[in-house]
Amino acid sequence: MIRLDSVTKTYRNQVTALRDISVEITKGEFVFLVGASGSGKSTFIKLLLKDEDPDRGEVYVAGKRLNGMKSWRVPTLRRDLGCVFQDFKLLENKTVTENVGFALEVIGKPRQTIVRTVPEVLELVGLRHKAKAYPGELSGGEQQRVSIARAFVNRPRILLCDEPTGNLDPTTSVGIMKLLDRINRTGTTLVMATHDQHIVDSMRRRVIELDEGALIRDQTRGVYGYGG
Amino acid sequence: MGARWRYLANEVAIGLRRNLLMTLATVVTVTVSLALLGAGMLVQLQVDKAQRVLYGEVEISIFLLDSISADQRTSLEQDLSDTGLVQEIIYVSKEQAYRDVQEIFAGDETILESVTPEILPASFRVKLDDPQQFEVVASQFQAYPGVEEVVDQREVLDKFFRIMNALRNGAVAVALLQLFAAAALISNTIRITAFARREQTGIMKLVGATNWYIRLPFILEGITAGIVGALAAGGLLWLGEATLVSRLKGEVNFIPFITTADVWRVIPVLVLLGAGLAAVAAFLSLRRFLDV
Ligand SMILES: Nc1ncnc2c1ncn2[C@@H]1O[C@H](COP(=O)(O)OP(=O)(O)O)[C@@H](O)[C@H]1O
Ligand SMILES: [Mg+2]
Numbered sequence: 001m002i003r004l005d006s007v008t009k010t011y012r013n014q015v016t017a018l019r020d021i022s023v024e025i026t027k028g029e030f031v032f033l034v035g036a037s038g039s040g041k042s043t044f045i046k047l048l049l050k051d052e053d054p055d056r057g058e059v060y061v062a063g064k065r066l067n068g069m070k071s072w073r074v075p076t077l078r079r080d081l082g083c084v085f086q087d088f089k090l091l092e093n094k095t096v097t098e099n100v101g102f103a104l105e106v107i108g109k110p111r112q113t114i115v116r117t118v119p120e121v122l123e124l125v126g127l128r129h130k131a132k133a134y135p136g137e138l139s140g141g142e143q144q145r146v147s148i149a150r151a152f153v154n155r156p157r158i159l160l161c162d163e164p165t166g167n168l169d170p171t172t173s174v175g176i177m178k179l180l181d182r183i184n185r186t187g188t189t190l191v192m193a194t195h196d197q198h199i200v201d202s203m204r205r206r207v208i209e210l211d212e213g214a215l216i217r218d219q220t221r222g223v224y225g226y227g228g
Numbered sequence: 229m230g231a232r233w234r235y236l237a238n239e240v241a242i243g244l245r246r247n248l249l250m251t252l253a254t255v256v257t258v259t260v261s262l263a264l265l266g267a268g269m270l271v272q273l274q275v276d277k278a279q280r281v282l283y284g285e286v287e288i289s290i291f292l293l294d295s296i297s298a299d300q301r302t303s304l305e306q307d308l309s310d311t312g313l314v315q316e317i318i319y320v321s322k323e324q325a326y327r328d329v330q331e332i333f334a335g336d337e338t339i340l341e342s343v344t345p346e347i348l349p350a351s352f353r354v355k356l357d358d359p360q361q362f363e364v365v366a367s368q369f370q371a372y373p374g375v376e377e378v379v380d381q382r383e384v385l386d387k388f389f390r391i392m393n394a395l396r397n398g399a400v401a402v403a404l405l406q407l408f409a410a411a412a413l414i415s416n417t418i419r420i421t422a423f424a425r426r427e428q429t430g431i432m433k434l435v436g437a438t439n440w441y442i443r444l445p446f447i448l449e450g451i452t453a454g455i456v457g458a459l460a461a462g463g464l465l466w467l468g469e470a471t472l473v474s475r476l477k478g479e480v481n482f483i484p485f486i487t488t489a490d491v492w493r494v495i496p497v498l499v500l501l502g503a504g505l506a507a508v509a510a511f512l513s514l515r516r517f518l519d520v
Contacts, residue, residue, distance in 0.1 A: 078433070
């Protein structure tokens with residue numbers, strides 16, 4: 001589902017964010033991407049989204065080779081991917097329903113599909129009752145649920161989350177993790193960058209650890225760091 | 229499909245309203261530039277029309293008195309060709325002159341009604357090998373029996389056409405400058421809009437909206453401003469024709485003038501130009517400001 005072959009990424013300011021990373025993630029996996037701030041987690045996710053291109057190595061996502069992919073093909077790739085960020089990225093002037101529907105609208109889904117699917121996914125994230133609320137009227141956890149609903153509404157094969165609990169308190173984070181776990185159980189491959197030790201330790205999923213751009217650990221059913 | 233068009237219409241309306249002042253400035257600039265350009269085109273049409281009538285192939289007209297005898301006419305023609313300066317001589321009878329007028333001023337009823345074959349003189353149209361030799365021919369035939377007048381149309385006309393061409397060039401030059409300004413304004417409007425919509429655009433990219441889908445509202449916004457400007461310019465030209473040219477028509481009746489039909493021919497060109505310019509300006513600035 002996702003494969004990186006000897007991937008190196010150096011930004012224009014000569015910072016090497018990823019060094020010779022090789023990793024394979026199969027369908028349905030739940031993978032934590034851990035490491036200190038600046039270790040290259042977000043860069044890893046940006047490469048999968050083809051938001052950035054590697055300097056060396058190959059990237060494959062959802063059966064597509066990203067190297068040299070024509071820019072007009074990128075939208076097709078992204079329709080196979082959902083993404084969730086620390087800052088939610090919701091449109092303040094749209095309601096919850098509109099925010100989620102927007103993701104379908106702009107890829108040309110017919111009206112009937114939107115009207116049918118959006119309430120379903122809101123039900124899934126537990127926000128059916130806030131359908132008409134605006135993001136400003138929601139708590140952080142609720143906003144993140146909307147963001148997850150939007151990422152998932154098109155049933156992507158892969159869900160990419162970059163510090164989805166970074167702005168949330170521990171209790172709220174647990175709820176979000178339960179939701180992500182549910183989504184993963186529907187067969188969605190899930191990659192989540194985080195530096196939240198408690199979450200990683202409690203979930204016991206595959207852990208890939210980065211340190212200054214190098215892959216230093218890849219462990220099934222892992223914890224955040226050796227010896228806690 | 230429904231959702232998509234509603235989205236587009238909405239975005240364009242929001243965009244135009246958000247930058248009302250910028251939009252207004254853009255439309256006005258487009259209007260002024262295209263009106264000038266259109267005016268230049270109409271002047272050109274006017275020059276063409278007048279030239280066709282006034283120059284023709286002929287450099288000298290020798291108008292004949294109605295009293296000229298057949299013998300006088302034959303010897304005049306003979307003497308003309310004997311000068312060795314003449315390339316071609318065409319005899320235009322009164323009837324032929326009348327037919328020419330009818331053809332040239334077709335559709336211009338006021339002129340046609342005021343013209344009869346009787347009031348038009350017969351003439352020789354003389355084409356010289358060297359147009360500079362006009363004085364020689366003129367002095368030789370001015371006093372010829374049966375000749376009313378020898379007229380070199382070029383001298384008067386050249387001055388007239390020089391003025392017209394200068395007018396046209398001036399209008400076109402200013403128009404091009406204005407078009408640059410219009411393109412810059414459109415580009416700037418798009419920069420502002422792109423900035424105001426950067427969050428929305430970012431999300432659209434993330435969820436896999438196509439580049440064209442993201443671009444389209446911006447481009448349509450530009451095109452709308454371009455078309456509205458072009459139509460306003462067309463309106464101004466129509467007004468100009470209806471007032472200015474119509475008044476001239478009443479006073480100067482020896483040349484044909486452009487008509488409303490000519491204005492109608494220019495307007496589609498202006499609309500295409502306005503829309504095209506806006507689309508190109510929008511497209512180029514999108515690459516810079518939106519990275520799509
Ligand atoms: N767009 C960018 N331009 C230049 N340097 C960047 C850019 N994005 C990230 N970096 C640098 O790359 C390194 C890895 O960053 P990032 O992938 O964001 O790490 P993380 O998400 O683990 O905090 C950092 O040193 C960061 O400063
Ligand atoms: Mg990061």
